[in-house]
Amino acid sequence: MTVHRCLTMGSRSARAIAVLLALGPASAAVAESHGVALYGEPALPPDYAHLPHVNPDAPRGGAFSDGQVGSFDSLNPHILQGRVPWQLRFLAYESLLGRSYDEPFTLYGLLAETVELSDDHTQVTFQLHPEARFSDGTPVTPADVIWSFNILGQEGAHGRYRTAFSKVTGLEQVGERGVRFTIDAPDRELLMILGLRPVMKKSQWEEDESAFFRSGLDTIPITTAPYVITDFDAGRYVELSRDEDYWGEDLPFRVGTNNVDTIRMEFFGDATAHFEAFKAGELSTMRETNAAKWARDYDFPAVRAGDVVLSEIPHQRPTGMTGLVMNTRVAPFDDWRVREAMIQAFNFEYIDGVINGGGQPRITSYFDNSPLGMREGPAGGRVAELLAAQSDLLPGTLEGYDFPVTNGRAANRGGLRTATALLQEAGYRVAEGVLTGPEGPVTFEILLQSGSSEVDSIVDIYVEALERLGIEATVSRIDDAQFKERINAYDFDMTYYRWGLSLSPGNEQLAYWGPQGVDTPGTRNLMGASDPAIAAMIEAMLSAQTQEDYVAAIRALDRVLTAGRYVIPIWHNPVSWIAHDAKLKYPADRLPIYGDWIGFQPDIWWFEE
CATH class of the missing domain: 3.10.105.10 (Dipeptide-binding Protein; Domain 3)
Known part of the structure; x- marks a missing residue:
C-alpha cells in the first residue's frame, strides 16, 4: 500500500495561529488597501505574488471528478428552494474580496481592486477592478454589486444573507467603479463580510426577478468565476469547465489556483454506490470520515498498485x-x-x-x-x-x-x-415500561436524510437505549427535498x-x-x-x-x-482523510491552517504526470 501522510504544520501556519491570539487593538482606517484583516494588517504586502499555501508553478490541465450522495434540481445556491450542489456557491461565483485560508480572517481584493474602511467602522467602500468581467465578456459594474446585495436580502433568498441586509442603511455607487455600504452601528467584521457576498449579473434577471427565486435548471447563471457550467444531467452530474477567457487569470490571488480544466460533480443514491464508483476509477477523490473504514476499506487493488494515494491532512480549525x-x-x-x-x-x-x-x-x-x-x-x-x-x-x-x-x-x-x-426531576415517571409526563407517554421522531448508513447505525443503537428509558422514538428517513423543507420549517423533534x-x-x-x-x-x-x-x-x-x-x-x-x-x-476528525488519484497533487509542504476546507480541493490541487 502506498500511503502519503502529511501530519505536521509548517512554522508559517503556527505563526498564523499566534497572530490570532496576539493582543492589541484593531487597526484604524484602511485607506485604499489591497486587503483587510479583522485585527491588525494583512500578512501579505500589496505587491504579493501569490497566496502562501498554493504552488505558483502548478501545471494546468486534467479532469477532476468528485462524488456525493444525493441529488439536485437547481443551479442557484443562493435561495431556499430546491437542492443544489453545494460546491457551486464557491466554484461558480466570485465576490468582491476573497479569503486567504492561511490567515484566520483576512480578505484580499478579488472583484474589488481596493477596499477602504471608515475610521468609525460604519462604512466600507470597494473599488471594482477595471478588468472584472462576467463570463459573457461584459464588465462588472456597481449596479451589479448593488442589485446582487438587494436581491439576496429578499424573502426566498437563503437566510444567511438577510442578517447583513437588515443592518445596511445605505448602499450607493461612488464614482465610476466604487460601491459604498453604510451600516447602522460600528462593526468591522460585518463590513468585511459584505465583501464576501456573491456578485451576479443584474441584466440576466431584472426582467423577471421572481425567476431568480424559483428552483429549476432552466437558467445557467452568468458569473465572473474561473469556471462556468458547461453540462449537467438533472440529479446525476454537473460539469464545470475552466473559462479560457477568465478575467482574473493573472491576479496574484488566483496564481496557483483553479489548475484543473474540468470539474465534474457526480451524484449517487447511497454511500455504497459512491465508494464503489471511486474504487472503479470513476472518481478522482474520496473523502473518508470513518476511522474504521479508513483503516479497513482502503486496501483495494488501485491503492496497492500505487494508482490511488491515501493522504492525511491536519488542520487547526474548530470542530464545529x-x-x-x-x-x-x-x-x-x-x-x-x-x-x-x-x-x-x-x-x-x-x-x-x-x-x-x-x-x-x-x-x-x-x-x-x-x-x-x-x-x-x-x-x-x-x-x-x-x-x-x-x-x-x-x-x-x-x-x-x-x-x-x-x-x-x-x-x-x-x-x-x-x-x-434527571427525567424524574423534570416530572417524568415510568409506568408499565412507558415514560410518561404531563402530556402523556413520551414519544418523538428522529428525522434523518436518507443515504447515510453511518448515521443510520448511530441512531439505531441510540433508539435501543431510549427504549430502556421507556421512550418510543420513531425514525423517519426521507429524501433530500423533503428533509430540507422540514428543516427550514423546524418541523422535527430531533x-x-x-x-x-x-x-x-x-x-x-x-x-x-x-x-x-x-x-x-x-x-x-x-x-x-x-x-x-x-x-x-x-x-x-x-x-x-x-x-x-x-x-x-x-x-x-x-x-x-x-x-x-x-x-x-458525536466525533470529529483532527485530520482529513482523502484518497485520491496518484496523479492529483497538492502543496503538502505549505498546508493552510484550515487544512482540507472550502478553497482547498480542487482549488489548489493539480494533475501531474
Whole structure:
C-alpha cells in the first residue's frame, strides 16, 4: 500500500495561529488597501505574488471528478428552494474580496481592486477592478454589486444573507467603479463580510426577478468565476469547465489556483454506490470520515498498485458541532434536564467502538480543537467577567461542563440511571415500561436524510437505549427535498445535523443560534436556542476591540452553547482523510491552517504526470 501522510504544520501556519491570539487593538482606517484583516494588517504586502499555501508553478490541465450522495434540481445556491450542489456557491461565483485560508480572517481584493474602511467602522467602500468581467465578456459594474446585495436580502433568498441586509442603511455607487455600504452601528467584521457576498449579473434577471427565486435548471447563471457550467444531467452530474477567457487569470490571488480544466460533480443514491464508483476509477477523490473504514476499506487493488494515494491532512480549525440536535421549540426538549438525560443515554464510547473501532475523539464543545475553544474547569479571567453579567445561566456554564464518559459496554447502566433521575426531576415517571409526563407517554421522531448508513447505525443503537428509558422514538428517513423543507420549517423533534465553524466567527453566529432564528424559517438555529446569554456573547464578540476580548467572548459563547445541551455530539476528525488519484497533487509542504476546507480541493490541487 502506498500511503502519503502529511501530519505536521509548517512554522508559517503556527505563526498564523499566534497572530490570532496576539493582543492589541484593531487597526484604524484602511485607506485604499489591497486587503483587510479583522485585527491588525494583512500578512501579505500589496505587491504579493501569490497566496502562501498554493504552488505558483502548478501545471494546468486534467479532469477532476468528485462524488456525493444525493441529488439536485437547481443551479442557484443562493435561495431556499430546491437542492443544489453545494460546491457551486464557491466554484461558480466570485465576490468582491476573497479569503486567504492561511490567515484566520483576512480578505484580499478579488472583484474589488481596493477596499477602504471608515475610521468609525460604519462604512466600507470597494473599488471594482477595471478588468472584472462576467463570463459573457461584459464588465462588472456597481449596479451589479448593488442589485446582487438587494436581491439576496429578499424573502426566498437563503437566510444567511438577510442578517447583513437588515443592518445596511445605505448602499450607493461612488464614482465610476466604487460601491459604498453604510451600516447602522460600528462593526468591522460585518463590513468585511459584505465583501464576501456573491456578485451576479443584474441584466440576466431584472426582467423577471421572481425567476431568480424559483428552483429549476432552466437558467445557467452568468458569473465572473474561473469556471462556468458547461453540462449537467438533472440529479446525476454537473460539469464545470475552466473559462479560457477568465478575467482574473493573472491576479496574484488566483496564481496557483483553479489548475484543473474540468470539474465534474457526480451524484449517487447511497454511500455504497459512491465508494464503489471511486474504487472503479470513476472518481478522482474520496473523502473518508470513518476511522474504521479508513483503516479497513482502503486496501483495494488501485491503492496497492500505487494508482490511488491515501493522504492525511491536519488542520487547526474548530470542530464545529455534529450530532443529534434537539428542537427546544417542542416538548419535552424545552427542558434542559430532559436534554441532559438524552445526552446521558447516548453511549458514545460504545457507539464509537462499533462504528469507528474507537478511533475518533468526541466533540467536547463547538470550538473544540482550536485556540477559540472553551478551557476545562471553571471560567476565569475575562471569560468569567462576561458570563457573570448574565442571569439564569444553566448549570455547567461557569463551573465547566463535560460530556459523560462510559466504560464502552453496551449496557451503559450508569448513564441510564443518571438519565432516569434527571427525567424524574423534570416530572417524568415510568409506568408499565412507558415514560410518561404531563402530556402523556413520551414519544418523538428522529428525522434523518436518507443515504447515510453511518448515521443510520448511530441512531439505531441510540433508539435501543431510549427504549430502556421507556421512550418510543420513531425514525423517519426521507429524501433530500423533503428533509430540507422540514428543516427550514423546524418541523422535527430531533435530527442529525452539522455546523461547520471557522477560526474567524462573526455575524454568521446570529444566524446559527441568534434569537431571530427561533421563528424565522431557514436559519441554522435548528435547536431554537433563545438564551439571552448567547446573544450577549455574540454581541461582545462583534464589538470586541482587542484580540483578547474577541477570543474571550468566543470562549464564553462556547460555554453557553455547550451547557445549553442542545446537541448530542458525536466525533470529529483532527485530520482529513482523502484518497485520491496518484496523479492529483497538492502543496503538502505549505498546508493552510484550515487544512482540507472550502478553497482547498480542487482549488489548489493539480494533475501531474
